[in-house]
Amino acid sequence: QKEVEQNSGPLSVPEGAIASLNCTYSDRGSQSFFWYRQYSGKSPELIMSIYSNGDKEDGRFTAQLNKASQYVSLLIRDSQPSDSATYLCAVPTGGFKTIFGAGTRLFVKA
Amino acid sequence: NAGVTQTPKFQVLKTGQSMTLQCAQDMNHNSMYWYRQDPGMGLRLIYYSASEGTTDKGEVPNGYNVSRLNKREFSLRLESAAPSQTSVYFCASLVQATSSYNSPLHFGNGTRLTVT
Numbered sequence: 024q025k026e027v028e029q030n031s032g033p034l035s036v037p038e039g040a041i042a043s044l045n046c047t048y049s050d051r052g053s054q055s056f057f058w059y060r061q062y063s064g065k066s067p068e069l070i071m072s073i074y075s076n077g078d079k080e081d082g083r084f085t086a087q088l089n090k091a092s093q094y095v096s097l098l099i100r101d102s103q104p105s106d107s108a109t110y111l112c113a114v115p116t117g118g119f120k121t122i123f124g125a126g127t128r129l130f131v132k133a
Numbered sequence: 134n135a136g137v138t139q140t141p142k143f144q145v146l147k148t149g150q151s152m153t154l155q156c157a158q159d160m161n162h163n164s165m166y167w168y169r170q171d172p173g174m175g176l177r178l179i180y181y182s183a184s185e186g187t188t189d190k191g192e193v194p195n196g197y198n199v200s201r202l203n204k205r206e207f208s209l210r211l212e213s214a215a216p217s218q219t220s221v222y223f224c225a226s227l228v229q230a231t232s233s234y235n236s237p238l239h240f241g242n243g244t245r246l247t248v249t
Contacts, residue, residue, distance in 0.1 A: 029175075055235040066223060066240040067176070074234070111175060115235040119164060119183045120191060121227075125175040 029124035042099040046112030057113040139241035146214045154209040156224030165207035169220040
């Protein structure tokens with residue numbers, strides 16, 4: 024079992040819809056969780072961090088964390104074509120090792 | 134503020150050649166990381182340095198060596214390049230990592246390496 028797993032994708036949604044991206048992790052001791060966005064040919068950029076169970080909202084983005092289920096998700100409301108990118112879930116394990124999922128490619132159709 | 138700077142941006146090597154990828158950060162971050170990214174495989178951790186003077190293996194360390202030269206610089210060396218090391222390499226840093234809290238990673242722009 025990979026330490027961090029994401030929906031294999033690709034995920035295609037129409038413009039204005041909600042995109043839902045999911046991630047599960049194996050280390051029960053993990054305390055910090057991150058979502059990065061990566062455009063083709065570019066480096067990853069942080070879009071959300073979450074540290075406590077529940078929801079965290081930032082603009083059109085909402086991160087949801089459930090440590091009991093070892094599950095973290097990202098919702099993108101009112102999806103725009105500019106949201107088309109690969110979304111990477113990242114979970115530090117054992118303190119210093121940040122492990123990434125394989126990423127989910129999102130396509131937003133205009 | 135440059136952030137994380139990687140050199141070179143592109144490199145082509147022949148099988149068996151060696152090279153060093155350079156990374157420097159000017160954010161006074163404690164921890165530094167090297168990742169490789171292959172199509173469909175996300176980012177895989179090669180080596181990391183939790184603090185100046187320490188280095189540890191990540192998920193895919195074979196064929197690589199690293200040096201944490203000082204707090205700012207963390208280099209990745211390929212001693213004898215192989216076609217399987219063709220990839221995009223990212224250096225990253227973060228200010229704080231503990232067992233209960235990690236700050237986010239800041240990434241460099243990447244090095245695209247081709248080994249023929």
